[in-house]
Amino acid sequence: MNDGASGVRARPLRRRLASTVAGLLVTAAGATTLVSCGSGDGDDGGASFTPRPSAPDTASFSGAAPSALGSLGASVKESARSAASAAASSASARASEFEASVSAEVARANQAAEKKLKNLEGRGNATADVSLTGKPRAEAGGLLAVIVNIANSTDEAASYAVQIDFRDADGKVVETRFVGADDLAPGARAHPLAISRKPPQPPLTAEVAKAQRY
Template identity: 40%
Template structure:
């Protein structure tokens, strides 16, 4: 038989496929035997696997401490408050609806009678070619048109040609069916 014949390759491949289950069974049995050893000082298979695949030098914690989460929340709250204060200052000198009113939309979120605040989703689409700060004043009005509360939110560095969103929350309009509307929006 010619050593390069397709028949020889087919027989060799078939022989290899027949051998694979036996090799796999041997590996499983060896692994089970290594795991069953209760002596922690032995140099078994598990130890050699660590040598082949070393663990990272620094393993991140599975769950961050609550202090870290609190610090993160405080940092986010501080940044949000700074943006809000900057937005209040920007809107103080605005006459009418502002130059960014066409770039902003708002929609109310479902009301639950037991909620502690009323929330609206404010979206800003920056049509300019550079990042911009947006100051937005959202009013929460009832069915008769009476303004129950107004909230100012700030969008720092709204990217050009993209839409960003943020919630405007009112505790004064909590539990009441209100309709949010944009009172003013200024692009700074």
């Protein structure tokens, strides 16, 4: 009887032990899960992220590539040459129009002056009888024009041939014009115009290069 009672008492005891062990295992598993979740949250909050450097996106760059800059420079130079050529053509056309208003007699005298001075050596015998006066561009169609003042200082009638040179800032002659006056009486004066066909820029300076009385 004692052995049977002991067996009966042992079985409930084993059940309680099994239940207790099972409960401990469940509790341990739950604690492990909580620790795992807590570790994940801690990693998200405290971890730092260092991005990997990447190559720059050249498509977003401003500015032109060297080859494009070279093409742009060539285009600017070509535009400047075209503008200079157009300015020179315009100045020449205005000079022709202005000269067309001059009388045929003056035009003939200018042509004769060029022929007279073509083979002349030296500056001629009449530079002292010639001076220049500037003419406002507004009165010459925007062109560079000078009044050539010729005075017959002799006591006889004489004709004059005058060469006017236009020089740039470096002193280089860039244009030459000829004017003349026919049969000036003693003490008489003439005032023909010498008109440059060059554009207004760069500025030029006019001077009496030759003057011949004949």
